[in-house]
Amino acid sequence: MNREPATNRFLFTAGALLGLLALTVGAAYVNLGPFNTIAALTISAAKTVLILVFFMEIRERSPVIWVALATGFFFFGIMFALAMSDFLTRGWK
Amino acid sequence: MNTETRELPMTLEPRANYLNDGHSIRSWLLTTDHKRIGLLYMVSITLFFFVGGAAAAMMRLELLRPQGGLVTSALYNKLFTMHGVIMVWFFLIPSIPTVLGNFLVPLMIGARDVAFPRLNLVSWYLFIAGGASALWAIIAGGVDTGWTFYTPYSSTYANGHVLAMAAGIFIAGFGSIATGLNFIVTIHKMRAPGLTWFRLPLFIWTIYTTSLILVLATPVLAITLTLMALERLFGVGIFNPAMGGDPLLFQHLFWFYSHPAVYIMILPSMGVVSELIPCFSRKSIFGYNFIAYATISIGVFGFLVWGHHMFVSSQSVYAGMIFSILSFLVSIPSAIKVFNWTATLYKGSITFQTPMLYAFGFIGLFTIGGLTGLFLAALAVDVHLHDTYFVIAHFHYIMVGGAVMGYLGGLHFWWPKITGRLYCEWLAKLAAVTIFAGFNLTFFPQFILGFMGMPRRYPVYAPEFQVLNVLSTAGASILAIGYLLPLAYLLWSLRYGKPAGANPWKATGLEWKTSSPPPRDNFANAPVVTEEPYNYDAQAAELSLEENSHA
Numbered sequence: 144m145n146r147e148p149a150t151n152r153f154l155f156t157a158g159a160l161l162g163l164l165a166l167t168v169g170a171a172y173v174n175l176g177p178f179n180t181i182a183a184l185t186i187s188a189a190k191t192v193l194i195l196v197f198f199m200e201i202r203e204r205s206p207v208i209w210v211a212l213a214t215g216f217f218f219f220g221i222m223f224a225l226a227m228s229d230f231l232t233r234g235w236k
Numbered sequence: 237m238n239t240e241t242r243e244l245p246m247t248l249e250p251r252a253n254y255l256n257d258g259h260s261i262r263s264w265l266l267t268t269d270h271k272r273i274g275l276l277y278m279v280s281i282t283l284f285f286f287v288g289g290a291a292a293a294m295m296r297l298e299l300l301r302p303q304g305g306l307v308t309s310a311l312y313n314k315l316f317t318m319h320g321v322i323m324v325w326f327f328l329i330p331s332i333p334t335v336l337g338n339f340l341v342p343l344m345i346g347a348r349d350v351a352f353p354r355l356n357l358v359s360w361y362l363f364i365a366g367g368a369s370a371l372w373a374i375i376a377g378g379v380d381t382g383w384t385f386y387t388p389y390s391s392t393y394a395n396g397h398v399l400a401m402a403a404g405i406f407i408a409g410f411g412s413i414a415t416g417l418n419f420i421v422t423i424h425k426m427r428a429p430g431l432t433w434f435r436l437p438l439f440i441w442t443i444y445t446t447s448l449i450l451v452l453a454t455p456v457l458a459i460t461l462t463l464m465a466l467e468r469l470f471g472v473g474i475f476n477p478a479m480g481g482d483p484l485l486f487q488h489l490f491w492f493y494s495h496p497a498v499y500i501m502i503l504p505s506m507g508v509v510s511e512l513i514p515c516f517s518r519k520s521i522f523g524y525n526f527i528a529y530a531t532i533s534i535g536v537f538g539f540l541v542w543g544h545h546m547f548v549s550s551q552s553v554y555a556g557m558i559f560s561i562l563s564f565l566v567s568i569p570s571a572i573k574v575f576n577w578t579a580t581l582y583k584g585s586i587t588f589q590t591p592m593l594y595a596f597g598f599i600g601l602f603t604i605g606g607l608t609g610l611f612l613a614a615l616a617v618d619v620h621l622h623d624t625y626f627v628i629a630h631f632h633y634i635m636v637g638g639a640v641m642g643y644l645g646g647l648h649f650w651w652p653k654i655t656g657r658l659y660c661e662w663l664a665k666l667a668a669v670t671i672f673a674g675f676n677l678t679f680f681p682q683f684i685l686g687f688m689g690m691p692r693r694y695p696v697y698a699p700e701f702q703v704l705n706v707l708s709t710a711g712a713s714i715l716a717i718g719y720l721l722p723l724a725y726l727l728w729s730l731r732y733g734k735p736a737g738a739n740p741w742k743a744t745g746l747e748w749k750t751s752s753p754p755p756r757d758n759f760a761n762a763p764v765v766t767e768e769p770y771n772y773d774a775q776a777a778e779l780s781l782e783e784n785s786h787a
């Protein structure tokens with residue numbers, strides 16, 4: 144790839160990730176009821192997007208890379224869906 | 237078996253090959269040659285195999301008598317943990333992919349090496365570093381959680397060196413991921429001209445699928461072990477309900493990796509068998525496309541069934557039903573393979589050389605292992621059989637009767653290619669038969685024991701179980717002899733074995749078209765593929781033509 148060194152962008156992204164990490168920890172100390180989980184998941188989704196866009200530079204990659212990425216998310220979806228088939232239907236809490 | 241007499245010189249040493257391309261220790265430890273890295277793995281996993289086997293031998297000796305007495309209960313816990321951890325992560329998972337896979341993938345697809353040769357060497361060092369950490373945990377005092385590291389054994393109640401052991405598996409796991417990545421890129425990018433996907437040897441299909449599983453599942457194991465360490469070290473409540481965690485989450489995450497890990501072990505063995513059966517039946521494989529697709533679907537379905545390990549763990553009954561049905565489904569592609577191998581044998585000119593004996597052993601034992609898996613996939617039956625010796629017998633039929641038989645079959649098949657030497661055929665046949673007999677005597681009684689209700693993981697048992705336990709221990713000692721024999725005659729063959737020639741089995745496949753042992757860059761001239769795989773019919777016609785012209 145033919146462009147200026149991306150070091151600054153990487154450092155900025157790393158800083159943003161650390162900031163979001165601090166936010167996650169901070170949010171855990173505030174009692175938001177069920178919104179604690181929602182807040183934590185939202186922050187981690189934001190982190191995922193940062194990594195995909197700035198570290199992996201996913202927008203500039205070929206479709207093969209997108210397929211590989213989609214496969215990863217597909218298998219994550221399997222893990223999530225089938226685990227939820229247990230968590231959401233238990234007769235005990 | 238006739239040795240090759242027609243075209244190849246019977247001398248070995250003068251010709252340059254990958255084995256005499258540098259003799260220093262450095263030339264081995266810093267090699268980037270996929271063939272040498274395969275041999276590094278072979279030596280390492282063989283050492284681990286005998287360490288894990290020693291633990292099993294101690295357990296079988298302890299179980300000779302109902303009241304035990306050889307080892308303490310605490311030591312017994314450590315023995316079965318050590319046996320499981322070493323055998324699963326440091327022998328079975330690396331076995332075929334890293335030894336035969338490393339050696340054969342570039343040769344079979346007509347490439348000079350894997351896509352990332354230095355990463356390949358890094359994988360081996362990660363494996364060794366992980367293995368060293370695991371061995372340190374064992375020497376420093378051992379781990380007693382079982383190979384599954386279930387919480388709270390591994391967290392709240394952990395005594396022992398759980399974290400060092402987990403770190404070892406974590407590090408070795410990154411070696412696995414790198415190997416998987418390497419193979420995926422190699423198979424996509426480096427196939428010889430004319431070698432389309434559906435001309436690939438079926439071994440390559442299985443290594444490809446296995447690599448996908450390695451890349452997709454291993455990170456989940458790494459994260460799970462990390463979460464366990466976080467809870468243990470920093471009190472982050474993830475699995476402990478007292479701290480807001482979920483008590484079953486560990487098992488979900490662990491088995492999301494560890495069920496597919498079964499396919500990491502068995503798929504490459506199926507690939508080996510798919511090479512052996514056509515060669516020793518002198519026939520093209522029956523239903524190539526079906527076997528290729530079955531391989532992929534086993535890989536995908538393998539990710540959908542993990543909950544069958546949790547039927548009695550207080551997982552919801554609804555989830556249990558889903559996982560039960562999905563587990564039954566995964567038997568379909570496995571059965572397709574068994575039927576296709578059998579159909580390949582039909583009207584073939586079968587010969588009973590050593591590799592073929594292992595292939596037959598694989599088919600029979602894998603079928604028993606697979607069918608007893610269906611018992612365990614049935615919800616109600618599993619309530620009775622869970623955590624009994626029935627489970628032990630079932631998965632040893634898959635992992636030893638299946639995976640290890642395939643590994644040994646492959647090792648005997650490609651040994652002449654790897655070393656350029658032939659081993660002593662009658663001794664090898666004797667060892668194959670000994671292993672088959674010893675294996676069945678060890679593990680078949682355990683089906684009955686489990687069905688009668690003997691639980692796993694106890695050093696003592698009710699007196700009425702003694703006869704079957706003595707039979708099992710007797711079988712284990714026969715099995716041990718069976719495993720020591722190949723160690724002896726294969727090492728012997730390195731020095732005294734007859735030169736093998738390029739193609740002692742008259743097999744098809746690119747790896748047989750180059751000399752044995754192959755040159756550093758695999759092929760003198762870059763190969764071009766013009767025919768279908770397993771083209772034994774055409775080969776037979778060619779050979780008889782040649783014989784006529786010689787006469």
Ligand SMILES: [Cu+2]
Nearest residue numbers: 495542544545
């Ligand atoms: Cu399973």
